[in-house]
Amino acid sequence: MKEILNAGVRLLILTLVAALLLSGTYLITKGPIEEQALASQNASRLAVMPGATGFELVDTASLAGFADNENVKNVSEVYRVTKDGEPLGYTFLSSPQGFGGPIPVTVGILGDGKISQIAIGDITETAGIGTRIVEEADFSPKFAGLATNELRTVDTLSGATISSAAVKTAVRQAFNAYELILNPPAPVEESSAEETATEAVDMTGAVLEPVDISSFAGNDALADVKSVSRAMKDGQPVGYVVEVAKTGYHGLVPVTVSITEDGIVFDYVVGTNTETEGLGTRAITELSPKFKGLKTNELRTVDVIAGASVTSQALKDSFRAAFTAVETLTK
Amino acid sequence: MSLFKVLKNGILDENPTFRLVVGMCPTLAVTTAVSNALGMGAAAAFVLIMSNLFISSLRKLIPGNIRIPAFVVVIATFTTVVQLVVKAFLPALDKSLGIFIPLIVVNCIIFARAEAFAFVNPVVPSVVDGLGMGIGFTCALVIISSVREVFGAGTWLGFQVMPQGFQPMAILTQPPGGFLTLGVVLAVVNAAVKGFAKSKQNKERKAMA
Numbered sequence: 001m002k003e004i005l006n007a008g009v010r011l012l013i014l015t016l017v018a019a020l021l022l023s024g025t026y027l028i029t030k031g032p033i034e035e036q037a038l039a040s041q042n043a044s045r046l047a048v049m050p051g052a053t054g055f056e057l058v059d060t061a062s063l064a065g066f067a068d069n070e071n072v073k074n075v076s077e078v079y080r081v082t083k084d085g086e087p088l089g090y091t092f093l094s095s096p097q098g099f100g101g102p103i104p105v106t107v108g109i110l111g112d113g114k115i116s117q118i119a120i121g122d123i124t125e126t127a128g129i130g131t132r133i134v135e136e137a138d139f140s141p142k143f144a145g146l147a148t149n150e151l152r153t154v155d156t157l158s159g160a161t162i163s164s165a166a167v168k169t170a171v172r173q174a175f176n177a178y179e180l181i182l183n184p185p186a187p188v189e190e191s192s193a194e195e196t197a198t199e200a201v202d203m204t205g206a207v208l209e210p211v212d213i214s215s216f217a218g219n220d221a222l223a224d225v226k227s228v229s230r231a232m233k234d235g236q237p238v239g240y241v242v243e244v245a246k247t248g249y250h251g252l253v254p255v256t257v258s259i260t261e262d263g264i265v266f267d268y269v270v271g272t273n274t275e276t277e278g279l280g281t282r283a284i285t286e287l288s289p290k291f292k293g294l295k296t297n298e299l300r301t302v303d304v305i306a307g308a309s310v311t312s313q314a315l316k317d318s319f320r321a322a323f324t325a326v327e328t329l330t331k
Numbered sequence: 332m333s334l335f336k337v338l339k340n341g342i343l344d345e346n347p348t349f350r351l352v353v354g355m356c357p358t359l360a361v362t363t364a365v366s367n368a369l370g371m372g373a374a375a376a377f378v379l380i381m382s383n384l385f386i387s388s389l390r391k392l393i394p395g396n397i398r399i400p401a402f403v404v405v406i407a408t409f410t411t412v413v414q415l416v417v418k419a420f421l422p423a424l425d426k427s428l429g430i431f432i433p434l435i436v437v438n439c440i441i442f443a444r445a446e447a448f449a450f451v452n453p454v455v456p457s458v459v460d461g462l463g464m465g466i467g468f469t470c471a472l473v474i475i476s477s478v479r480e481v482f483g484a485g486t487w488l489g490f491q492v493m494p495q496g497f498q499p500m501a502i503l504t505q506p507p508g509g510f511l512t513l514g515v516v517l518a519v520v521n522a523a524v525k526g527f528a529k530s531k532q533n534k535e536r537k538a539m540a
Contacts, residue, residue: 021408
């Protein structure tokens with residue numbers, strides 16, 4: 001008992017001294033560390049905007065068009081750059097996903113809409129492969145002086161396609177953000193009238209007339225479409241009903257989709273399938289409210305369910321095929 | 332044991348990487364380039380010397396049954412202090428060494444030397460042991476990283492050493508290349524040690540005859 005107490009007290013004193021030492025060091029180094037962090041952040045911005053004297057953080061959260069915008073989702077920090085009081089341009093920190101993690105790219109865009117320079121920050125790409133985006137000294141300078149429509153002239157590096165394409169994405173998003181700051185999108189009210197006009201037409205109670213789909217033969221995108229019917233209501237066409245059966249995880253997942261004349265999913269039914277109970281079936285129940293009211297270009301906004309990706313993807317592919325079928329018929 | 336012998340012991344006879352085969356994790360992780368190897372070696376040697384110094388001087392105050400937690404506290408405290416100070420006052424060093432410094436906490440060479448040497452020896456030999464082990468570790472890292480950098484990237488310490496036509500074997504700078512290189516270098520070192528011991532034996536036999 002005495003021995004344990006003795007050891008415990010000694011250990012307590014040792015850890016106490018260690019804690020005091022650490023907190024003392026922390027207090028002394030806290031200020032300098034923050035200064036260093038700020039200096040290194042400014043350094044990357046200064047590197048892309050040589051000669052700049054002032055950096056002012058732009059509050060992108062309050063800017064119109066930034067929130068929930070896919071086109072600028074990787075842009076995190078925007079600074080307004082000045083030189084001796086005169087506006088010089090903007091810097092954007094854009095960090096899209098590379099192969100081994102995010103790739104932070106600082107992009108400087110001058111007042112004339114052309115890139116000053118870009119700087120790639122600390123990356124965790126595969127050594128010798130993805131790291132070529134920084135090792136190849138002539139890759140980053142290719143972006144200097146480009147305008148937004150010239151970005152496609154920069155080729156990705158073969159063998160490091162994902163990493164170099166991520167750099168291009170970063171620059172593209174910086175351009176998008178720049179565009180948004182200069183020309184903020186019009187307020188939402190104007191477009192709301194248009195949206196109500198395309199609301200789904202009620203297709204309930206429509207009469208179905210089979211459509212000849214022999215023209216689909218040979219089209220891989222439509223290989224799984226089983227039948228298409230024209231939906232008629234009071235003698236007027238109101239839309240199409242498409243039956244698709246894509247292969248899920250355990251065999252076919254039959255889906256019947258009704259699409260209105262305006263190309264909006266009105267309703268759909270998933271038929272008898274043999275997907276794994278609790279996994280694949282989850283995709284069917286959880287995704288179900290998400291497809292209704294979608295248009296063909298909105299289909300990608302539906303995320304697959306993690307853990308049931310194969311089944312979710314089969315559902316998405318079914319809708320894609322249904323949309324394609326209707327588009328082929330109306331063309 | 333003389334101090335010189337203690338020093339030589341760490342570099343050759345009990346080289347942490349090649350003879351004791353400890354600290355394999357940092358060895359494999361940082362040997363992609365010679366500059367990284369030098370940085371890791373220097374940082375580890377520094378912490379090793381200091382932790383040996385502290386543990387050796389505290390060894391009479393620490394009861395044997397709590398020595399392991401005591402080592403952990405000393406090593407972790409010291410590493411954190413080094414990390415904070417480097418970050419605050421030596422930003423250039425922090426940029427090249429930043430990720431290696433926290434790794435030192437889990438470097439079992441430091442732990443092994445605290446347990447095997449510093450806890451049972453006086454202060455001066457302990458510090459010399461830390462220095463020898465640190466040099467031995469650095470040498471081993473430089474040898475492995477030289478092989479990986481020269482053949483994997485065609486450079487040594489950043490300078491082009493291979494002819495322009497040389498196609499770098501990129502796998503050597505990848506994690507699998509670390510295992511491959513370590514295995515081959517260990518085999519060569521073992522063969523050399525065996526050969527050395529044999530010739531020594533032969534010499535002794537001849538002397539006896």
